[in-house]
Amino acid sequence: MKLLKIAAKAIAVLISVIVIFIVAVFLLDNRSTHYLKISNIPEAERNSYLIKNVNIVPMSSDTVLVDKMVLIEDGAITEISNDISVEQHTIIDGKDQYLMPGLIDMHVHVWDEYELGLYLASGVTTVRNLWGQPMHLRMKELIESGEILSPNFFTSGPKLTGSEFIGDDNFQIFSEEEARQIVIDTKEKGYDFIKTYYGLPQEYFDVVIDQAKISGLDIAAHPSYKVAYDYHFNPQIRSVEHAEDIVQQPLEYKLDSAKLGKVVEDFSKAEGTSFCPTLTVYHNIYKMIINDSILNSSDLNYMNPLIRMVDSEAQFSRWNSAKRNDSTIEISIRNQHEFHLLAISKLHEAGVNIVCGTDAGIGVTIPGKSIHQELAFYKQAGLRNYEVLKTATINPSKTHKFLNDFGTIENGKVANLLLVDDNPFDNLATLEQPQIVFSGGRMINRTTLDTFEVKAAERSNLLASAFRYVEFLLFK
Numbered sequence: 001m002k003l004l005k006i007a008a009k010a011i012a013v014l015i016s017v018i019v020i021f022i023v024a025v026f027l028l029d030n031r032s033t034h035y036l037k038i039s040n041i042p043e044a045e046r047n048s049y050l051i052k053n054v055n056i057v058p059m060s061s062d063t064v065l066v067d068k069m070v071l072i073e074d075g076a077i078t079e080i081s082n083d084i085s086v087e088q089h090t091i092i093d094g095k096d097q098y099l100m101p102g103l104i105d106m107h108v109h110v111w112d113e114y115e116l117g118l119y120l121a122s123g124v125t126t127v128r129n130l131w132g133q134p135m136h137l138r139m140k141e142l143i144e145s146g147e148i149l150s151p152n153f154f155t156s157g158p159k160l161t162g163s164e165f166i167g168d169d170n171f172q173i174f175s176e177e178e179a180r181q182i183v184i185d186t187k188e189k190g191y192d193f194i195k196t197y198y199g200l201p202q203e204y205f206d207v208v209i210d211q212a213k214i215s216g217l218d219i220a221a222h223p224s225y226k227v228a229y230d231y232h233f234n235p236q237i238r239s240v241e242h243a244e245d246i247v248q249q250p251l252e253y254k255l256d257s258a259k260l261g262k263v264v265e266d267f268s269k270a271e272g273t274s275f276c277p278t279l280t281v282y283h284n285i286y287k288m289i290i291n292d293s294i295l296n297s298s299d300l301n302y303m304n305p306l307i308r309m310v311d312s313e314a315q316f317s318r319w320n321s322a323k324r325n326d327s328t329i330e331i332s333i334r335n336q337h338e339f340h341l342l343a344i345s346k347l348h349e350a351g352v353n354i355v356c357g358t359d360a361g362i363g364v365t366i367p368g369k370s371i372h373q374e375l376a377f378y379k380q381a382g383l384r385n386y387e388v389l390k391t392a393t394i395n396p397s398k399t400h401k402f403l404n405d406f407g408t409i410e411n412g413k414v415a416n417l418l419l420v421d422d423n424p425f426d427n428l429a430t431l432e433q434p435q436i437v438f439s440g441g442r443m444i445n446r447t448t449l450d451t452f453e454v455k456a457a458e459r460s461n462l463l464a465s466a467f468r469y470v471e472f473l474l475f476k
Helices: 002-032 114-119 134-144 176-189 202-215 244-246 257-269 279-290 297-301 303-326 330-347 370-380 385-390 426-431 446-457 462-475
Strands: 047-054 064-074 076-081 089-099 104-109 124-129 150-164 172-175 194-195 217-221 237-241 274-276 417-420 438-439 442-445
Touching: 002 462, 047 370, 089 462, 114 124, 114 438, 114 446, 124 438, 134 150, 134 462, 150 176, 150 202, 172 176, 194 202, 202 217, 244 330, 257 330, 279 303, 279 330, 279 370, 297 446, 303 330, 303 462, 330 370, 370 385, 370 426, 385 426, 442 446
Parallel strands: 047 089, 104 124, 124 150, 150 172, 150 194, 194 217, 217 237, 237 274
Antiparallel strands: 047 064, 064 076, 089 417, 417 438, 438 442
């Protein structure tokens, strides 16, 4: 009995030490992101300004409004005019620069708060997170309480798949009752929408769609091979993800332009369903194949340390092995990427609502910076600059009700804005280094944005990230 008591005490002490250690890790990580606190950024403490002497790129139409004033009050745009007189607000001289809506990345994977700063530094003022975990609910609370500077943050619940698609990152569904309950739980926990995934069979998918409609939750669909591709053209499914899945599913891995025409035709008839291509993440496969030293790139310092150690390494190893075993892989990946560009061109011509998404945060796809590569691909596909910019501004605002107040410079819209040197209709690259970012009307200057990038590159939160992922595995 005495030995049992000693053993019990030892176990209790060990558990206490582990708990204290975990708490200490989280506290240190939280302290390291204090640079994002609004109270630590003097220029961001107010969210009401008058911006004068600025050229407005409203994105509600293909035009530039020259030499205007914009009044921002309590984080919203309240007046746009040639002459506005106010006494109580700080005045910002736009110096004849260009003011446009902040960018929206519709497909990201966020792993820590440092990445929120990275998105802002690249002009991304709204993100849609497509792999929801408990940490994202806490992140939402922190952002919505106004404690930290961040893009507007919306997140799906867990990725929903069927019983055959095994993976610790997925929520496997084994019955219709479970399918209905997970949608109900997703709503109750505070997630913003549903994400359906690769292996979800139709009998469960039908239930998810039905309950999502009842619960008032939209769906973003990574296409499931268990249903026909055109099954996803459902009003409850607000966006279909990934250009590569067009090749993999309806085209059966063939770069068949005739079959592509049928997919485009069907997509153009889909009511209320947008397309999110994520061309960058696929093109990065090509980069991994042709660049043996890609994991040593300084840009990878912007990746979360756990993802860099686990996912970046695993993806590089996978494609490096494929290259050794198949001498044609480089050409085939490049050709498929070129086919994706053709698909974007055809979908755009058919009037499909294309929304910009990068799949940033996994593999070697960098949070924030990757959106500029994605936009460049749309330009390469034949879209004019105005049409390219629509994919990351006004087009996303049409997908979900929770995005309706973003994406244009108009009275009543959220003041998520970028002040850039050049006219983006002439030069898309000007978006890569916005001089000022307004997030909910809070001003962040370029010096502060550069600091966000430095802090993210220097972070050492491997343990904190690992503990958060363990939490997801235990409580998803």
